[in-house]
Amino acid sequence: DIDRQWWKEAVVYQIYPRSFNDTDGSGVGDIQGIIERVEYLDDLGVDVVWLNPIYESPGADNGYDISSYRSIDDQFGTMADWEELLAKLHERDIKLIMDLVVNHTSDEHIWFEESRKSTDNEYRDYYIWREGRQVDREGGPHGPSGEAPPNNWESFFGGPAWSYDEQTGEWYLHIFDSKQPDLNWENTEVREEIYDMMEWWLEKGIDGFRMDVINLLSKPDGLPDSEDEDALVVGADHFMNGPRIHDYLSEMHEEVIEPYDAMTVGEMANVDAEQARAYSADGMSMAFTFDHLRLDFGPNGRWSHGTFELPELKRAMSYWQEGLGDEGWNAVFLGNHDEPRILSRFGNDGVYRAESAKLLATLLTTLQGTPYIFQGDELGMTNYPFESLDEVRDVDTLKNVRIAREEGRFADETEMLDVVRRRSRDNARTPMQWSDEEYAGFTDGEPWIPVNPNYEKVNVEAERENRDSVWNYYRRLVDLHHESDLLVYGDYDLYLPEHGELWVYTRTLGDEQALVALNVSDTSTTFEPPDVVAGSDAELLAANYTVDADAVETTDLQPWEARVYKLN
Numbered sequence: 001d002i003d004r005q006w007w008k009e010a011v012v013y014q015i016y017p018r019s020f021n022d023t024d025g026s027g028v029g030d031i032q033g034i035i036e037r038v039e040y041l042d043d044l045g046v047d048v049v050w051l052n053p054i055y056e057s058p059g060a061d062n063g064y065d066i067s068s069y070r071s072i073d074d075q076f077g078t079m080a081d082w083e084e085l086l087a088k089l090h091e092r093d094i095k096l097i098m099d100l101v102v103n104h105t106s107d108e109h110i111w112f113e114e115s116r117k118s119t120d121n122e123y124r125d126y127y128i129w130r131e132g133r134q135v136d137r138e139g140g141p142h143g144p145s146g147e148a149p150p151n152n153w154e155s156f157f158g159g160p161a162w163s164y165d166e167q168t169g170e171w172y173l174h175i176f177d178s179k180q181p182d183l184n185w186e187n188t189e190v191r192e193e194i195y196d197m198m199e200w201w202l203e204k205g206i207d208g209f210r211m212d213v214i215n216l217l218s219k220p221d222g223l224p225d226s227e228d229e230d231a232l233v234v235g236a237d238h239f240m241n242g243p244r245i246h247d248y249l250s251e252m253h254e255e256v257i258e259p260y261d262a263m264t265v266g267e268m269a270n271v272d273a274e275q276a277r278a279y280s281a282d283g284m285s286m287a288f289t290f291d292h293l294r295l296d297f298g299p300n301g302r303w304s305h306g307t308f309e310l311p312e313l314k315r316a317m318s319y320w321q322e323g324l325g326d327e328g329w330n331a332v333f334l335g336n337h338d339e340p341r342i343l344s345r346f347g348n349d350g351v352y353r354a355e356s357a358k359l360l361a362t363l364l365t366t367l368q369g370t371p372y373i374f375q376g377d378e379l380g381m382t383n384y385p386f387e388s389l390d391e392v393r394d395v396d397t398l399k400n401v402r403i404a405r406e407e408g409r410f411a412d413e414t415e416m417l418d419v420v421r422r423r424s425r426d427n428a429r430t431p432m433q434w435s436d437e438e439y440a441g442f443t444d445g446e447p448w449i450p451v452n453p454n455y456e457k458v459n460v461e462a463e464r465e466n467r468d469s470v471w472n473y474y475r476r477l478v479d480l481h482h483e484s485d486l487l488v489y490g491d492y493d494l495y496l497p498e499h500g501e502l503w504v505y506t507r508t509l510g511d512e513q514a515l516v517a518l519n520v521s522d523t524s525t526t527f528e529p530p531d532v533v534a535g536s537d538a539e540l541l542a543a544n545y546t547v548d549a550d551a552v553e554t555t556d557l558q559p560w561e562a563r564v565y566k567l568n
């Protein structure tokens with residue numbers, strides 16, 4: 001009675017094309033660069049590649065500002081290159097999912113260029129235009145005669161979610177950068193345009209979509225002010241999981257997704273398990289949720305640092321392991337192109353770099369859900385040691401840090417740099433480390449963003465040669481995940497929830513059971529097996545230290561030690 005789906009059994013690899021592999025010396029990764037590494041992906045054993053946006057774009061948000069949905073940006077190559085990539089992946093049975101960014105377009109998209117021309121332009125209603133408010137607010141942007149934005153919503157990247165446009169004297173909504181105006185999903189023509197575009201890509205043979213900020217599409221009538229002025233992003237209570245979101249997504253599913261049996265993974269900040277089940281009922285295959293990536297936010301949210309204890313992380317992730325039941329599916333991930341490196345955030349990127357990277361690999365591949373490996377995590381890549389803001393490229397970091405500085409939210413420059421080092425999205429965006437050659441073998445030119453100085457040690461070439469490397473461990477765990485219905489479909493049960501160092505769980509499917517024991521700490525810790533499994537005859541399936549005995553018994557687990565046993 002297993003509800004089998006190919007995407008439940010898959011391991012996904014996320015490629016950030018700009019930083020993956022450059023073949024033309026431009027310093028920016030390209031599609032030919034990915035083609036060159038298809039064999040690498042096959043060797044690692046992944047089944048699906050998710051490509052971050054490679055569509056035509058002025059690049060205000062590294063491609064999340066699309067100016068033409070059906071074109072490949074020159075800096076990445078041509079449509080012919082892309083077709084070659086798809087064919088090469090499919091030849092090796094690797095599927096391809098593309099990023100779908102339809103909450104907003106670029107302001108340089110022809111629809112917006114038309115829309116801003118006049119209030120009666122045929123594209124006016126493709127976006128969300130409003131008159132300003134005739135109140136004089138201090139500070140903030142002002143239209144003519146002291147007019148204020150239509151409501152108090154804020155942009156994720158800092159500042160108001162509205163910009164004034166002189167041409168027609170009205171304001172347009174942008175939940176991200178001012179160069180990313182929000183589409184008006186109320187408009188049937190907009191929806192049809194998007195569905196046509198999706199169908200066009202599916203006809204080309206892609207296997208699904210990663211759906212950018214997909215639970216933001218529906219904005220409530222009247223665009224009311226948020227009452228919650230202290231929210232991390234003011235207005236989120238209105239524009240996240242808005243009133244018609246399920247109508248749009250089930251319509252999208254029926255019209256374009258279902259006929260192609262495509263896989264979809266929705267990026268969903270701010271959902272609980274009940275809401276996630278409702279998205280699943282719309283036809284969404286699985287969701288990225290973010291509770292576990294908020295635990296280290298400080299008093300000023302994302303741009304300040306806080307600490308958390310292991311029980312909180314277990315609670316956050318176990319909630320999702322247990323909360324979906326049979327009505328949804330988890331996308332298991334610890335980081336992506338918007339987050340710090342998982343090793344620096346959840347592991348120990350110093351003395352226990354390899355051990356803790358392997359522990360995180362164990363976690364990713366033995367929780368219930370589809371594992372997502374972000375490029376470079378399979379090497380144990382780490383955060384970048386930023387020395388100044390000159391090394392930062394990311395619009396989100398630059399804008400938020402500028403505002404936080406203006407508002408005096410950092411004690412001093414040292415605190416500012418500390419936050420940037422921990423938080424900047426650029427930590428994940430430094431070039432993939434292929435070898436110990438100049439620029440880590442990523443490019444023959446000058447890379448668009450600095451290479452992490454640890455590339456001389458941490459790189460694909462070195463790790464593939466070493467049997468005990470992080471890379472080889474990932475490869476084995478990917479295989480293990482593939483071989484085992486138990487690890488894919490088994491139920492998750494947590495033991496010792498309040499233990500401060502150990503994370504212990506079982507996976508159960510019919511009469512089969514696996515036990516995972518992780519020492520998520522820098523010190524050796526005594527592990528006493530829970531009653532249900534103590535004394536079981538067991539087979540060791542994976543371990544990141546040398547282990548002699550196969551029995552599950554009381555033992556000291558070394559720093560960052562991870563073991564996976566098959567019981568019975």
Ligand code: ISL
Binds near residue numbers: 156
């Ligand atoms: O909630 C977050 C982190 O915990 C945010 O980072 C959120 O996930 C993010 O801002 C939304 O990200 C996506 O859409 C953005 C784009 O800049 C990101 O790269 C993309 O992943 C706008 O399209």
